[in-house]
Amino acid sequence: MSFDSQFDALLEEAVLRLDADRRTGVRFLSTDLNSLRKEVTTCERCELCDTRNKTVFGEGSPNAHLLLIGEAPGFQEDKQGQPFVGPAGELLTKMIQAIELTREGVFIANVLKCRPPGNQDPLPHQIESCRPFLQEQIRLIRPRVICTLGAFAARTVIGTDQSLSRLRGRIHLVEKTPLIATFHPAYLLRRPEDKFKAWEDLKTVKRELEKQPGVAGFGRPSP
Numbered sequence: 001m002s003f004d005s006q007f008d009a010l011l012e013e014a015v016l017r018l019d020a021d022r023r024t025g026v027r028f029l030s031t032d033l034n035s036l037r038k039e040v041t042t043c044e045r046c047e048l049c050d051t052r053n054k055t056v057f058g059e060g061s062p063n064a065h066l067l068l069i070g071e072a073p074g075f076q077e078d079k080q081g082q083p084f085v086g087p088a089g090e091l092l093t094k095m096i097q098a099i100e101l102t103r104e105g106v107f108i109a110n111v112l113k114c115r116p117p118g119n120q121d122p123l124p125h126q127i128e129s130c131r132p133f134l135q136e137q138i139r140l141i142r143p144r145v146i147c148t149l150g151a152f153a154a155r156t157v158i159g160t161d162q163s164l165s166r167l168r169g170r171i172h173l174v175e176k177t178p179l180i181a182t183f184h185p186a187y188l189l190r191r192p193e194d195k196f197k198a199w200e201d202l203k204t205v206k207r208e209l210e211k212q213p214g215v216a217g218f219g220r221p222s223p
């Protein structure tokens with residue numbers, strides 16, 4: 001990349017950052033997932049609101065013991081407003097079933113709630129603008145275990161720049177909640193030879209869930 005194009009890219013990023021800062025500052029009024037979902041639907045905290053079709057808040061049980069976190073909506077998710085649809089979503093469903101849970105019994109979310117155009121990697125200011133929504137989801141769901149899908153989600157939620165290979169195979173703690181990092185299902189579709197490693201991660205997720213007091217199956221019963 002030439003100096004000029006590097007400079008232009010930095011300038012563009014700075015302008016976008018300022019724009020995000022200008023839009024940031026919403027104070028959450030939500031006391032439950034439904035009202036938080038409504039806040040996400042109308043969110044304009046970063047420029048992705050200009051290009052999205054639908055926000056993708058996430059779906060599943062509000063009482064889930066397990067929270068799965070991916071990166072950002074893709075083309076189909078943006079059209080349908082649901083996380084993990086299409087072949088990667090089907091594989092994720094199988095991964096969840098492999099540890100004797102159901103898709104309806106867990107909660108599935110993404111770091112970003114709107115699709116970056118062209119499936120670009122999320123930019124730092126977009127992550128920062130959207131991060132409070134994920135934090136609120138964690139606070140409201142109170143999962144016993146978190147599982148991140150892919151390097152990007154793991155780095156964002158753990159708060160590190162380490163590679164996924166270094167983050168896998170360990171149990172991290174996020175606000176005292178155990179977190180296990182595994183591969184994104186879309187990656188596993190491209191590299192099926194790594195599915196056995198994902199299976200090891202999923203077994204760790206199951207073990208961590210089983211260690212939690214009062215966890216038996218598919219999510220806390222509704223109060």
Ligand code: SF4
Nearest residue numbers: 043045046113114130
């Ligand atoms: S990506 Fe997140 S912060 Fe940006 S507009 Fe969508 S919901 Fe708001």
